[in-house]
Amino acid sequence: MAIKTKLSLTIFLFFLLALLCSNLAIARKEKDPELTTCKDECDQQGQYDEEDKRICMEKCEDYVRKKQERQKHKEHEKEEHEEEEENENPYVFENKDFETKIDTKDGRILILNKFHEKSKLLKNIENYGLAVLEIKANAFLSPHHYDSEAILFNIKGKGIIGLVAEDQTERFNLEEGDLIRVPAGTPTYLVNRDENEKLLIAAFHLPPSSGSAPVNLEPFFESGGRRPESVLSTFSSKVLQAALKSSERELETVLDEQQKGRIFKIAKEDVLSLAPKRSLWPFGGTFKGPFNIRNNNPAFSNQFGTLFEVGPSLEKTGLEGLNLMLTFANITKGSMSTIHYNTNANKIAFVVNGEGDFEMACPHMPSSSSNSKQKKSSISYHNINAKLKPGMVFVVPAGHPYVNIASKKNNLLILCFEVNAQRNKKLAFAGKKNIMSALDKTAKELAFDLAAEKVDKIFERKEELFFPYDEERKEERGRAFV
Template structure:
């Protein structure tokens, strides 16, 4: 009996030990360090040439990359969760229920309910593709992820590159057509061809097209000012997706060549594996890093004075939008434009680029584009945009059979905010009383596009024949002409300034 009791106690104790060990193993598994992070930190500590400061910076870069990776994974999980919830809500709603077997074409014709503002994008909609101590590349989310109303620009992506003074942006190529606009700073860009590299200087207002697959590097040649480039990618391989491919490189940025087998690299480069490992193991500074004044000087192209040709005209290279006369200019704003008819590269891409500088307290006319889809980024100042759309289903449910219902979508504008205006949608941009509002715009599908206004010197109501106007408004032609008689073109005083104008006019009439 005593032996049975002892045996029972031994078995019980063994079970408890096994259970405790399993719990410890499960706990350790839950807190296990990410293997990628572990490998990154191990490589930092193994670099014999690293000083203590270099090793610390390397470890910090590993932690920063790991945090960014976790954030991206959480964002993906959250997006999947939201989509599932949205699908469940649609499936459970009798009013919006439809068969899963409906064709895609019929599905796209359905009006969809949009939450929030489908046309304005803030900082939270940007993903940091590159982040080093000396620069960043931020890429805006796919337009169609914000709203299916933006399917017309599904193949386009918007990005912003920022580089510190005297920094170098490593050579790479994209699987997309790229158009860049120099928002701020001075740079040199090198385009690598089959047998030589062409270098061009960039300054504020310069536009340049970089064909798909063309390797290029950038140098911020200014030692006092950051470089800021706006980038429009026209995707090719996968609609709405693009990637950078670093040829010359090492571990960070990683060279695409490292992905090949060593047998292939040894044969292609006529080298031994040990030598090739050293060749591809030296670069660990990231894709944007600071360089010396002498290195900047050796990479920068000698200044040749202002360029007068459009790119694609007399010479390949950048073209400055501010070297053209403004298409509209008055006390309330200026508009600079370069379109398909001005040079061949933009014609090939069916693209127009414009830059508006709206005077503080002023506004643009209520207008719309007949064909082009407007992608705007605020470069300076604060203000507001209003877009009128019939595509919000909340309003469409109330529509009359003879007329759609419209919704005004408003958004605050500040530097870095991106907004989209679909073709045919009337919109207004207004500058605050405190500062001018400067807006860079890429206008997609620009060939044959017209800008039609509802107010100002050239407006479609004034151009309409008298009887049609009277029937449309059920109002006398003389009164209509008076209501649409403002003589300024495109830009005029905003709401607050207009109130002051009316008060001054009333004061003058009272004195008289």
């Protein structure tokens, strides 16, 4: 009997110790006043024996635990909601999405790469990146290279580009509308040869033709200086002394002398001395010179807009062998593009000038419906839209119908890099050539449950690709019509 009593007491003490440890852990974790109050009430019930009190306290803990779980669930839902709000428009990038890689009083370099980090919906363009170079009048961007290939497009201003081969430097003038291909690893410098206007260049980066890894837009500066440092200064002094056959003091003088930063103003005579004497290409130079996008007739033009295209099939452009097309659209103020989509190409668009609107249909965004069964059993298209202004970037994946609209104040100019451009077609929903009118009569009538003539009347119009944009719908007999 004594042994049984001692055993029961031991078990009770063990249980009590475990319960206290558990209560202390919970108290430390949450310090919930409700749990303390609830347990005090259990302990003060005179009619309860120890077993009743234990059960009462367990119910207190169970209640508080469930309350904490509900709170965590609400917090998780709130985080998901905030994340959805943040990524409500994953296809549009504004100034805050750019990283300033170089910033001096005479210019800066902004980069936008790793598109897929903003949203998994952009994974199909994760191997590409975009940089914007702004160089003020008579300024110089020091020699540097990237481990990616680049297509430079001169948006605005007059420049000089120097491309360093193994045994010489080739220099070319850059005019507005020029594009030039810079092979991976090529040391490159840029000069703004205008005395007043800023030089603005868009640089589209893609993996070298032999690779497919995502680009990493970190420039390697070969020249001296510490802001940022030269790649040479990374190596140990002993290695540099042996490789360059120079003393430590001589090396410090050469590598540390330049203190102006990576973009800095230069004298007018230095600008003139850097001007190309003659264009080497196509007379045996290593690099192909610039190709102006306006050299060819526009792919399409009417009073409502103009579209220039340069693709891999066009010779002497520098895009040979690349699955890339470069387009430049000028949409007249108060006009719009038709609703259309690319069959193969993913479009990365940079707003050069003007203001307007962008709308796109996307089936991949989460539905706002709270009915989970409805989400699984139906297709819901999300309207992606944005107010466009200079410097913004938007992405249009292949197959996604979209439209661009210019404001009434000024023309909307958009530069586009279209990847996976081979065999791509632009298919329109409205205009002189559209897929609705091209649909055979029987299929058209079945799809719309209307006479084919009525369907054609809606989708056909005399204009093609670019239309006037009427914000206010006309009314006839109380019914809206197009």
